[in-house]
Amino acid sequence: MISVAEAPPGRQVQLRLLAGSNDGRLDSHLAQHGRLPVLETNQVMGMARDAGLTGRGGAGFPLWRKLSAVAAGGRAPVVIANGAEGEPASGKDRALLTYAPNLVLDGLQLVALGAQSVVLYAPAAGHRALRELLDARRAAGLDRVPVRLVTAPDAFVAGEESAAAAAVAGRGAVPADKLVRITESGPGGAPTLVQNVETLAHLAMIARYGAGWFRAAGTAEEPGTFLATVSGAVASPGVVEAGYGVALGDLIAAAGGASAPLSAVLVGGYHGGWVPAEGALPVSRAGLMPYGGSPGAGVIVALPRNACGLMETARIAGYLAGQVAGQCGPCVNGLPRLASTLTDLAQLRARPGLPAEVDRLARLVTGRGACRHPDGTARLIHSAMRAFEADVAAHLTGRCLATDARG
């Protein structure tokens, strides 16, 4: 099992969000960045658009479009900062909420004007410190709009946007049907804005330093930095920050370098894709497109050559199958079947037609759930079947290349 070790900031490729003292204190934050300028919603929207800021929670959707969809509703919205981070291989949102929470809370204020309810949705473990910080900010007159803390349960799908909106409305944190978008009408009928905490932290930086400054990092098409959680076969796993387009090898070097020869790297997390362990590969949508991948929420897992990629994927698929919110038939039935079929292949219980069956099941579940959990799971498995093609062939003859590599 790959787990994320405590994720101290400090190693970097290009530090911005995590460039300060990272003590989480209000006084150090104000000393470093000063007060947030007062901006109207239109100005915030314009800056987000000029900066090209996209969501850091996985889908990479432009922030300004969501802001404008919610504003078009003409009713006071519910605004949610999403710090759930249900993904086990991700530690960046927790790191951000621990080391630079004031940037997140600044960003939340920028999108909270006129809202009927403003929420920070985060795991319970961080609430005490966040509560104290929110009180201090109110006392210092920083937060025009009061912020409510709501507990994000420890479940993979709890951070999906409609699940977050449901939890905030006092219901179970499970996803809802998408016929009506929550930016139009969320659980209580109000337009609902859900943004990843890192997206909001970038917005707080843009409000201070400008769209041009933001664009000085990353690529022209994918501007800015992102937080990456690097784990697996690296010397010192943790959270690093880099501009989009950073070389995969530089991210791994920033996490202490590979601790063993690598065979592949999982990029984008449990809903992401396997890519070759090529140091020069740019970590950006454009760079990862040929592999059907994307940076997603910045999860990078390095796979050592003596571990079997099919086994590792089967393990993740088993985990994901256990995380289905028991609602949608194709997902509830399909993901466990998909995981067990892949496990048969991984554990050398080969039957003819097994790879084709994995492929069929992955296609069958895609697009057939209230949320994109089945789609993401299918994407991961499709990418594994491509990236570990040689392993699949070996497994069908009863051999495992990773076991062979161990000698």
Next chain:
Amino acid sequence: MNRLHVDWTACDGRGLCAELLPELLVEDDWGYPAPRGDMSVPPALEPAARQAVDRCPALALRLTAPASS
């Protein structure tokens, strides 16, 4: 073209819609409706699609205009 939308959180998977609309839907391994194509409804099948929507016991099946869904 209008499209079929299934609310998967409501669908009970007994496959009534696939019986009523075999041109567009098949039952998957577990009885849930799976699209033969991409869920868009050609005009000629619109009446049958409406009937399937009306008869869905779970109110899970909808016809949506192209812009949404």
